[in-house]
Amino acid sequence: MTPARHAPRRRARVPNDPYGIGPVGSWGAPVLAALGLLVVGWLTLRFVTAGLAVAPSAPEPGGSRAPGAGVRTPAPSNVVVVDPRADVPGAMVYVKSGNVWIQSGTTVRQLTRSGRAMTPSWSPDGRSVLYVETTEEEGVFPALGNPRRYALEVPTLMRVAADGNGEPEPIADGRVTIGEYRWAAWIRQPVQSRDGTIAVVSDAPNPAQSNVVVQLLDPGSAELRRPDIPENPPLGHQDPAWRPDGGELLFVRNAQDADTARGAPEIWRWDRRTGESRAMTGPGYLAPAWSRDGRWVAATKLTNRGTDVVVLDAATGSEVLRATDDGQSFSPVWSPAGDGIAFLHESGGVIDLRLAALEGAAPGWRVTETINLTDTSGLDPSSRPGWFIDPDDLGDAGGSSRSEAPGSRAFAQASSPGP
Numbered sequence: 096m097t098p099a100r101h102a103p104r105r106r107a108r109v110p111n112d113p114y115g116i117g118p119v120g121s122w123g124a125p126v127l128a129a130l131g132l133l134v135v136g137w138l139t140l141r142f143v144t145a146g147l148a149v150a151p152s153a154p155e156p157g158g159s160r161a162p163g164a165g166v167r168t169p170a171p172s173n174v175v176v177v178d179p180r181a182d183v184p185g186a187m188v189y190v191k192s193g194n195v196w197i198q199s200g201t202t203v204r205q206l207t208r209s210g211r212a213m214t215p216s217w218s219p220d221g222r223s224v225l226y227v228e229t230t231e232e233e234g235v236f237p238a239l240g241n242p243r244r245y246a247l248e249v250p251t252l253m254r255v256a257a258d259g260n261g262e263p264e265p266i267a268d269g270r271v272t273i274g275e276y277r278w279a280a281w282i283r284q285p286v287q288s289r290d291g292t293i294a295v296v297s298d299a300p301n302p303a304q305s306n307v308v309v310q311l312l313d314p315g316s317a318e319l320r321r322p323d324i325p326e327n328p329p330l331g332h333q334d335p336a337w338r339p340d341g342g343e344l345l346f347v348r349n350a351q352d353a354d355t356a357r358g359a360p361e362i363w364r365w366d367r368r369t370g371e372s373r374a375m376t377g378p379g380y381l382a383p384a385w386s387r388d389g390r391w392v393a394a395t396k397l398t399n400r401g402t403d404v405v406v407l408d409a410a411t412g413s414e415v416l417r418a419t420d421d422g423q424s425f426s427p428v429w430s431p432a433g434d435g436i437a438f439l440h441e442s443g444g445v446i447d448l449r450l451a452a453l454e455g456a457a458p459g460w461r462v463t464e465t466i467n468l469t470d471t472s473g474l475d476p477s478s479r480p481g482w483f484i485d486p487d488d489l490g491d492a493g494g495s496s497r498s499e500a501p502g503s504r505a506f507a508q509a510s511s512p513g514p
Contacts (some may be wrong), residue, residue: 167443169473190475288341292343303448393427415458
């Protein structure tokens with residue numbers, strides 16, 4: 096490959112950058128790709144975190160409030176506080192302090208220990224967890240005709256057994272070599288289909304020629320394939336989600352309102368059989384999550400107050416339920432039993448996992464109660480949770496069996512998180 100003629104000046108790190116690289120300079124194709132990533136990251140961070148903490152939150156049971164600050168004190172980095180009412184079926188996966196955790200009922204266990212993990216998801220059979228881990232490495236790229244050195248955060252797509260046995264296994268990484276130069280592509284938000292195909296958002300194999308868009312990875316060969324899906328350059332895509340049967344992929348096509356300069360993300364669908372894609376919603380929706388029967392989609396809705404969780408008809412994209420109405424809820428995931436939606440919630444600057452319990456028949460559900468699954472735990476807001484229940488425990492009707500999933504059984508004996 097021929098290296099790009101121009102490249103960014105040396106950058107300064109930004110602590111709140113959700114994707115792990117600071118702003119770069121102003122020239123060259125690699126910079127345009129990086130700029131697109133930063134915009135996507137900024138939009139996501141603004142939608143999912145910054146917009147949630149506009150007003151101070153009232154103190155809640157189990158939380159403490161700093162004097163005059165309206166904030167709560169999260170648990171230490173190696174502790175997840177589980178609410179006593181969190182005895183729900185199956186197993187949850189989420190991230191705290193850069194590590195993947197699994198919660199089964201009121202038992203929780205730390206699965207990784209690098210402190211650099213993000214965006215986990217269950218394999219379809221519940222035996223493993225996919226996630227992305229970053230490592231700090233030095234990159235070299237030309238700027239104004241001269242090689243410059245950069246501090247990169249290189250992503251690696253990983254797989255780890257849900258029972259904690261064995262070491263995490265690397266599947267693919269974002270290292271890029273262009274002639275004598277070394278750079279890094281992005282890999283985020285892995286989700287695996289029933290046939291093993293992993294959807295990610297990435298600008299690999301050459302960030303100089305791509306924005307961060309949906310790509311399909313073969314876990315055997317680690318090769319990426321980019322389906323023909325429309326984008327709004329340089330904003331790209333995010334939030335891929337396979338329908339449970341693997342026949343359709345939902346994703347977010349990022350956009351920006353021309354009048355207000357606010358983000359205007361839309362949920363789109365891609366038909367794997369025909370290769371066709373079309374919009375499912377208008378602007379203002381992201382983070383889609385399928386129900387087990389593929390008829391409903393939980394999503395994050397942008398509002399004037401922040402973000403809330405809604406349920407959409409998968410066929411029409413129309414809203415059928417507003418599961419939350421506090422402006423501080425986001426990143427939903429369906430219970431595989433179909434009787435609840437878990438989601439992240441911000442209170443006083445602390446992120447926890449909550450559950451909206453559903454009653455009644457679709458689409459006329461009612462939210463009977465909302466309970467905390469974790470309490471003042473400080474979960475990672477940019478890594479959405481996942482929920483797995485063994486299909487054998489659900490039955491044909493997908494009822495609310497309390498049987499445990501393989502991942503949850505593996506951690507049932509754990510009485511406390513790891514050191």
